[in-house]
Amino acid sequence: MVEVKDFALLFDLDGVIFASENYYTDFWTMEAKKYLPNERGFAQEIKGHGLNDIFAKYFFDQPQIQQDIIKDLKQVESNMNFNYVDGVEDFLNFIQKENYTRCLVTSSMDEKMENVYKKRPQMQEFFPLVVTANQIRHSKPAPDCYLRASELCNVAPNRCIVFEDSLAGLESAKTAGMKIVALSTTYSKEELQDKADMIIADFSKINISEILRLLE
Numbered sequence: 001m002v003e004v005k006d007f008a009l010l011f012d013l014d015g016v017i018f019a020s021e022n023y024y025t026d027f028w029t030m031e032a033k034k035y036l037p038n039e040r041g042f043a044q045e046i047k048g049h050g051l052n053d054i055f056a057k058y059f060f061d062q063p064q065i066q067q068d069i070i071k072d073l074k075q076v077e078s079n080m081n082f083n084y085v086d087g088v089e090d091f092l093n094f095i096q097k098e099n100y101t102r103c104l105v106t107s108s109m110d111e112k113m114e115n116v117y118k119k120r121p122q123m124q125e126f127f128p129l130v131v132t133a134n135q136i137r138h139s140k141p142a143p144d145c146y147l148r149a150s151e152l153c154n155v156a157p158n159r160c161i162v163f164e165d166s167l168a169g170l171e172s173a174k175t176a177g178m179k180i181v182a183l184s185t186t187y188s189k190e191e192l193q194d195k196a197d198m199i200i201a202d203f204s205k206i207n208i209s210e211i212l213r214l215l216e
Contacts, residue, residue, distance in 0.1 A: 007215055008153035008160045009095060010146060010178070011127070012048075013106035013116075015165035015186045017092075018082045021047070027076050035065055047186060048166025050107040050139025077112050082119050085185060087203030092126040094208070103129040103149040105162075107169075110134045129153060141171035146178060161214060170195045179214040 015021040025043045032042035036058060039045075046054050051073070055066050095102055104127040106113070113132060116123055129152045136144040150157045162173035165186040173180045174195070182196035192199050197214050200206060 006155075006159060007212070008101040008103060008150070008155040010103050010105050010149050010153075010160050010162045010173075012162075012164045012166070012169050013104060013108055015085075016163050016183055017085060017088055017104070017123075018080075019085050019185065020080055020082065021165070021186050023076055023080055027073065031069055031072065035059070035069075048107060048140045048164075048168030048172075050133045051109065052133065053139045074111070077115055080115065080119075082116060085183070085202050087206060091203040091206055096126055101153045101155060102127060103131060103153055105131045105145050105149045107133050107139050107145070140166070141168040141175070143172050143176035146173050146176040150176070150178075159215060161211060164196075167191075167195070181211060181214075 011017055013020075014024065024047070028043035028046060032039050036042055039058070051070075055069075059065050059069070104123075108116075110132050113130065129149070131145050131149045131152065133139055133145075136148055138144045146160070146162060147157065150160055153160070157177040158179075160176075160178040161181060162169075162176075162178045163181050163183065164170050164173055165183045167187065170180060170182060170192070180196040181198045181200060182192045184192060184199060184201050189199050198211070
């Protein structure tokens, strides 16, 4: 078994900690109907990507549309329930008790996290280290966020285990040189094949010893 301080556990937020991807799927589907009617599958295409990257690719030099989207997104996020993915609350309690090095790595902005902390204050105890979109230059699928988390944890990238659900997030973690546990909360197991070292449905039957063996 690896030493406790010899590794770090890095967690994406939406689709990994919270069962919230349906909110974003519905939101971006509606936004695409308004602004990008010819972009089929838009909501799936941008999963895991940061807002700034979405604007740069699809709404470049359209500041009014960007502001309208931000306004609509803030409204959606302020009304989110932030329901936990099955088993994750117990798992986070366990790794907190064991004092495992851990970090939250999200494409969300700081303002979204303030909403999270208001409704789920224990998240600040679960994750003493956090990387948000405000702290990086390039969002997923670039590796910046996970490499930043590696620095914060003071753990080498190849000693980090990432929990992810989006294709962009999986690519980000892989490029960073990390071990990956994919959750089939957003994509099917078939779609996740060959993109992770392990695939799980949720955290309800997770085996920490099996997870840590990925580092051996």
